[in-house]
Amino acid sequence: MSIDVLSNLYGPAFCAVLLAxxxxxxxxxxxxxxxxxxxxxxxxxDDRHLSVFSVALDQGEGGITRWKxxxxxxxxxxxxxxxxxxxxxxxxQLEAMGKGGISTEQRALFAMxxxxxxxxxxxxxxxxxxxRRRFQRGSSGIYSLDEIPVLRVPIAQLRHSP
Amino acid sequence: MSxxxxxxxxxxxxxxxxxxxxxxIAVVVAFALPVHWRFLxxxxxxxxxxxxxxxxxxxxPPMKPTTIVAFQVVFVSALVCxxxxxxxxxxxxxxxxxxxxxxxxxxxxGLETNARKTYxxxxxxxxxxAAPNSGGNWHSESVYWPIWALKLLICQIxxxxxxxxxxxxxxxxxxxSSLGVYLLRLDLYEDNPWARKxxxxxxxxxxxxxxxxxxxxxxxxxxxxxxxxxxxxxxxxAFHIGxxxxxxxxxxxxxxxxxxxxxLDSLYILLPNRHFYVLxxx
Numbered sequence: 001m002s003i004d005v006l007s008n009l010y011g012p013a014f015c016a017v018l019l020a021x022x023x024x025x026x027x028x029x030x031x032x033x034x035x036x037x038x039x040x041x042x043x044x045x046d047d048r049h050l051s052v053f054s055v056a057l058d059q060g061e062g063g064i065t066r067w068k069x070x071x072x073x074x075x076x077x078x079x080x081x082x083x084x085x086x087x088x089x090x091x092x093q094l095e096a097m098g099k100g101g102i103s104t105e106q107r108a109l110f111a112m113x114x115x116x117x118x119x120x121x122x123x124x125x126x127x128x129x130x131x132r133r134r135f136q137r138g139s140s141g142i143y144s145l146d147e148i149p150v151l152r153v154p155i156a157q158l159r160h161s162p
Numbered sequence: 163m164s165x166x167x168x169x170x171x172x173x174x175x176x177x178x179x180x181x182x183x184x185x186x187i188a189v190v191v192a193f194a195l196p197v198h199w200r201f202l203x204x205x206x207x208x209x210x211x212x213x214x215x216x217x218x219x220x221x222x223p224p225m226k227p228t229t230i231v232a233f234q235v236v237f238v239s240a241l242v243c244x245x246x247x248x249x250x251x252x253x254x255x256x257x258x259x260x261x262x263x264x265x266x267x268x269x270x271x272g273l274e275t276n277a278r279k280t281y282x283x284x285x286x287x288x289x290x291x292a293a294p295n296s297g298g299n300w301h302s303e304s305v306y307w308p309i310w311a312l313k314l315l316i317c318q319i320x321x322x323x324x325x326x327x328x329x330x331x332x333x334x335x336x337x338x339s340s341l342g343v344y345l346l347r348l349d350l351y352e353d354n355p356w357a358r359k360x361x362x363x364x365x366x367x368x369x370x371x372x373x374x375x376x377x378x379x380x381x382x383x384x385x386x387x388x389x390x391x392x393x394x395x396x397x398x399x400a401f402h403i404g405x406x407x408x409x410x411x412x413x414x415x416x417x418x419x420x421x422x423x424x425x426l427d428s429l430y431i432l433l434p435n436r437h438f439y440v441l442x443x444x
Contacts, residue, residue: 038322041327041340070204
C-alpha cells in the first residue's frame, strides 16, 4: 500500500477505534478512567432515598448548626461513610459500648471533621453530632423535614483521640 | 460550509481547536490552583481515599500536596507551551500535559467541580496528539476528522447518559418524579431552595426530564448532520446552566473547553469563509 493510501486510512481507523471503545464502555456500563459511561441520575430514586446522615456542630448556647465545609460535596461523602459504619454496627456493638456509644470507625470520621474546623469553630463547638435528616411525604403529597440526633461526641474527646 | 468526515478544511481547524482548548484548560487549572491547594490540605478530604484507577487498573501513588501542585504547574506550563510551539515541540508538550493530568486529577478527583467533569481533557489531548498538523499554521488546510473525533467524545457523554437512564428505567424515566427526589436529596445535604419550590409543582418534572432525555439521546445527530451542531451547542449550554442553577453541579468549568470547540465548528459551518477568517484574525 502506498503512503497516500495509508495516510487516508489513518483518520478513519483512529475514529473507528475510538468509536468502538466508547460504544463498549457505554454498553458495559462501567467507568475506566478517563472513560466513563456517565451514569449520573440513572439510578431509580424514590422516597426511600430521602434519608441521609448529616453532620452538625453543637455550639451550646449558639444552637446547633449544620456543618457546611467549603467543599460542598463533602457531607455526602461522610453520609456514605457513616452509613457504612452503621451497617457494621452489629459487628462493632460490643466495642462501641465501652467507648461512649460510638465505634472506632465512627470516632475516626468525627476526628477527621474536627481536624477540619477552623479556630473559631473549634472554640465555639462543644460537640459534633450526627443527625438523621429525612423528608417524609404527607397525605397532601408535600414533603416535610424531620431531624433526629443519632450520635453526639464532645469535641474535647476528639482532641484526645489517638 | 458543512464539512463531512472525509473533507479537508480551508483553514487549519484542528490547530485552532488545539490552541483554544489547551489555552482554556491551562487558564482554568491555573485559577483552580488555590482551591486545589486548600482541598489537598483540608483534613476531612481524606475521606476520598479511593481515587480512580487509570483504565480501572493503575493506581496513581499517593503524593504530598506540594508534589501534586508541582504536577499542576507542569500540566499548565505544558499546555501553554503547546499553544506557543509548533511541530514536534507542540506534540511533546501535549504528551507532557497528558502524563501530568493523571497525578493532578487523581488527587483532587473528590472536588465537586472535578471527577467525571475532567475526563474529556486527556481524551481531547490524545486526539490532538494523533491529529496531523495540530501544531501547524492556522492558515494552512487540514483534515476535518479530528474535529469529528472531538465531537464524538462530547457526543458519548450525552448518548451514554441517556442509554444508562433508559437501561435502568426504560422510557418511563421521564414519567416519574425521580428528578424531584434527586433535588430533595440534594436539599438534605446542602440546602437547595429549588427543591422545595419545585416540590409544590411536581408537574414540572415531567417536561424537564423529557427534554433532558430527548437532548441527550439525540446528540449523535451532530456527527451525521453537522449543520445541527449550533442548535445542540445552544441546547447543551442551556442544559448545563440549568443543572448548575438547580443542582449546583458545575459541569461547565471544564466542559466549556469542549463547548468552545463546538462553537468553533458552528462558526465554521455557519459563516461564509471570508467572515470566518476575519473573525479569527486570519
